[in-house]
Amino acid sequence: MSSASLTPDPTSLLPPDPPIQLLDDDGNLHEVEGYPLDLKEDDFRALYRHMVVARRIDKQAINLQRQGQLGVYASLLGQEAAQVGSAYALAPQDWVFPSYRELGAALVRGVDPAKILHLFRGTWLSDHDPYEYRFGLLSIPIGTQVLHAAGFAMGAKFDGADLVVMAYFGDGATSEGDSHEGMNFAAVYDAPCVFYVQNNQYAISVPLSLQTKAPTIAHKAIGYGMPGYRCDGNDVLASYALARHAVDRARAGQGPCLIEAVTYRMEAHTTADDATRYRTPEELEEWKRRDPIARFETFLEREGLLDDDFRAQVEQEGQSYARRMREEIYDAPHGDPLELFEHVYVEPPASFDEQRAQLSRELQGRGDS
Amino acid sequence: MAITMAQALNTALHDAMAADDKVVVFGEDVGVLGGVFRITDKLAERFGERRCFDTPLAESGIVGSAIGMALYGYRPVIEMQFDGFTYPAFEQLVSHLAKMRNRSRGTVQLPVVVRIPYGGGIGAVEHHSESPENLFAHVAGLKIVSPGVPSDGYSLLREAIDSPDPVIFFEPKRRYWLKEDTDLPVTREPFGQAVVRRTGSTATLIAYGPMVRTCMDAAEAAEDEGWELEVLDVRTLVPFDHHTVIDSVKRTGRAVVVHEAQVFSGFGAEVAAQVAERAFYHLEAPVLRVGGFDVPYPAAKLEEFFLPDVDRILDAVERSLEF
Numbered sequence: 001m002s003s004a005s006l007t008p009d010p011t012s013l014l015p016p017d018p019p020i021q022l023l024d025d026d027g028n029l030h031e032v033e034g035y036p037l038d039l040k041e042d043d044f045r046a047l048y049r050h051m052v053v054a055r056r057i058d059k060q061a062i063n064l065q066r067q068g069q070l071g072v073y074a075s076l077l078g079q080e081a082a083q084v085g086s087a088y089a090l091a092p093q094d095w096v097f098p099s100y101r102e103l104g105a106a107l108v109r110g111v112d113p114a115k116i117l118h119l120f121r122g123t124w125l126s127d128h129d130p131y132e133y134r135f136g137l138l139s140i141p142i143g144t145q146v147l148h149a150a151g152f153a154m155g156a157k158f159d160g161a162d163l164v165v166m167a168y169f170g171d172g173a174t175s176e177g178d179s180h181e182g183m184n185f186a187a188v189y190d191a192p193c194v195f196y197v198q199n200n201q202y203a204i205s206v207p208l209s210l211q212t213k214a215p216t217i218a219h220k221a222i223g224y225g226m227p228g229y230r231c232d233g234n235d236v237l238a239s240y241a242l243a244r245h246a247v248d249r250a251r252a253g254q255g256p257c258l259i260e261a262v263t264y265r266m267e268a269h270t271t272a273d274d275a276t277r278y279r280t281p282e283e284l285e286e287w288k289r290r291d292p293i294a295r296f297e298t299f300l301e302r303e304g305l306l307d308d309d310f311r312a313q314v315e316q317e318g319q320s321y322a323r324r325m326r327e328e329i330y331d332a333p334h335g336d337p338l339e340l341f342e343h344v345y346v347e348p349p350a351s352f353d354e355q356r357a358q359l360s361r362e363l364q365g366r367g368d369s
Numbered sequence: 370m371a372i373t374m375a376q377a378l379n380t381a382l383h384d385a386m387a388a389d390d391k392v393v394v395f396g397e398d399v400g401v402l403g404g405v406f407r408i409t410d411k412l413a414e415r416f417g418e419r420r421c422f423d424t425p426l427a428e429s430g431i432v433g434s435a436i437g438m439a440l441y442g443y444r445p446v447i448e449m450q451f452d453g454f455t456y457p458a459f460e461q462l463v464s465h466l467a468k469m470r471n472r473s474r475g476t477v478q479l480p481v482v483v484r485i486p487y488g489g490g491i492g493a494v495e496h497h498s499e500s501p502e503n504l505f506a507h508v509a510g511l512k513i514v515s516p517g518v519p520s521d522g523y524s525l526l527r528e529a530i531d532s533p534d535p536v537i538f539f540e541p542k543r544r545y546w547l548k549e550d551t552d553l554p555v556t557r558e559p560f561g562q563a564v565v566r567r568t569g570s571t572a573t574l575i576a577y578g579p580m581v582r583t584c585m586d587a588a589e590a591a592e593d594e595g596w597e598l599e600v601l602d603v604r605t606l607v608p609f610d611h612h613t614v615i616d617s618v619k620r621t622g623r624a625v626v627v628h629e630a631q632v633f634s635g636f637g638a639e640v641a642a643q644v645a646e647r648a649f650y651h652l653e654a655p656v657l658r659v660g661g662f663d664v665p666y667p668a669a670k671l672e673e674f675f676l677p678d679v680d681r682i683l684d685a686v687e688r689s690l691e692f
Binding site for chain 1: 393419424425427429430432433434435436437438439440441442443457460461464465469470471472473474475476477478509510512532533534560561607608609611
């Protein structure tokens with residue numbers, strides 16, 4: 001075997017240890033070399049606003065589920081900083097491929113969160129135009145959207161477009177073959193894709209220790225020949241600064257990378273789950289002390305960026321989003337049952353005519369039509 | 370001019386890529402090598418590595434990234450190297466490729482063609498001879514196509530690439546070297562049109578893909594018995610042209626459906642049900658099904674005992690006539 005060493009040194013692909021953190025648990029800012037903060041006062045306020053509104057609409061969505069208006073809902077509580085910070089680093093032309101827990105990222109991209117909830121209510125399987133917001137359809141089968149992100153980024157690269165793709169997935173999804181194949185494809189073709197793992201510690205009930213023996217999720221990146229990064233996902237400034245770094249290097253043609261944002265899902269997996277069966281109250285309390293919004297508030301107050309007026313304004317905005325969600329979702333009627341046949345194919349088979357006619361007759365029989 | 374199925378398919382890819390620069394071809398070994406069956410021969414050389422390229426060895430990755438590229442605006446034509454290697458991509462095919470347009474309420478289109486060399490008869494090792502077409506015919510949102518003759522190989526593949534809907538394109542690998550006198554490009558016909566390959570009045574043989582040729586051979590052999598067998602090539606399983614099938618069966622009164630796939634819950638069951646529902650009073654006998662047995666595809670030296678052949682088809686015709 002050759003004793004020649006590998007160039008460049010592959011250990012440069014390994015994640016920083018400890019994870020990148022700009023705001024400590026007490027809200028003190030510590031700049032980290034290589035991850036400069038290019039944010040102005042308005043940006044700080046925008047990050048705060050998005051996080052508070054995300055938490056407010058998350059609460060509203062849970063309430064709508066409790067009221068029987070949604071079949072189920074997957075809460076993002078505790079992951080506001082990871083989602084808002086990362087999505088805030090994207091340019092308007094960039095694309096997001098989400099899983100099903102990214103209401104915070106959707107908010108930053110300008111998607112009407114009320115529209116997203118139609119999926120959870122069951123009025124239709126999805127209700128936003130992905131091309132309008134450059135925000136893909138929510139993907140429920142775990143990790144499958146990672147490949148769509150990689151393919152989209154490959155297309156952008158082959159087309160010479162100035163466009164970066166961000167794929168959101170979770171710690172559980174890193175065990176799926178599709179997330180592996182997606183990262184591998186993107187790396188092989190140097191596609192401009194940022195793989196953003198929100199490590200919220202649990203895949204429903206199964207802890208990270210049962211997903212992988214890797215030292216961290218970010219360490220997996222070296223296997224694809226791309227850099228892995230790790231940040232405190234409850235620190236919105238670290239989440240932003242690291243995503244900024246990753247997006248910039250992808251846009252500059254330096255290829256994909258993997259980010260692990262270490263965070264915590266403070267709610268159960270979904271409203272149908274009972275988290276008390278698999279985690280302790282002490283653990284939850286520990287993470288509550290590291291609440292992403294409280295920490296950022298402390299920082300903003302200290303910087304003089306958070307006064308009562310602004311706080312009230314954000315509160316007002318949250319209420320307005322929540323009201324909009326209630327109006328959109330409360331007792332929202334399902335669509336025309338005959339629409340079932342409308343979108344399956346551009347050119348439907350002739351059997352659809354017969355079946356549509358059958359359903360029409362059934363609807364007349366019910367007196368629904 | 371005598372053209373093989375492989376040449377027809379290759380020409381269709383060349384012509385489609387020349388006609389639309391959004392058409393891209395990728396998969397395992399489809400680049401420099403030109404595919405293990407050479408169906409993508411010279412595409413990379415002619416159109417460059419951005420238009421025809423090799424991928425990592427990962428079928429789900431190929432289908433999933435094709436979905437992403439289609440969302441971007443490309444028209445991917447991807448290859449699953451062999452039928453039995455399609456299964457790692459099953460989730461992407463079934464949960465996303467088939468369903469995303471419907472999920473998006475029509476805002477998303479996925480013009481993806483998944484080419485799968487399928488079927489047996491080439492003495493291959495396990496996983497290289499399967500006929501999984503009905504696994505996909507059962508999935509709403511996909512179109513399922515299988516040419517039986519070279520001219521259809523060209524015509525149907527061009528239609529598939531132009532289709533705004535995703536298409537699973539099953540290529541009968543043992544017929545890659547089947548020749549037909551034809552000039553390319555042939556006139557194209559839309560999906561959903563079965564064709565009568567040979568007319569007859571005794572019974573209708575209904576087939577697609579590799580079994581079209583076998584049924585033609587059976588019809589020729591049947592002349593010795595004094596039987597005039599009609600041979601109907603389904604061409605597109607989805608959309609299914611029941612009109613042409615029913616017209617034929619109404620004339621002959623007897624139908625035998627033939628495919629390589631195992632009979633139980635195979636596509637022949639769908640054809641039999643359609644005929645029974647739509648032409649019951651014209652039938653002189655139940656619709657009979659001829660196919661592989663309900664066992665896994667056997668080892669190469671045993672495949673001749675598994676696969677339907679002229680004798681098994683004529684035996685079914687005889688049973689139909691005796692009913």
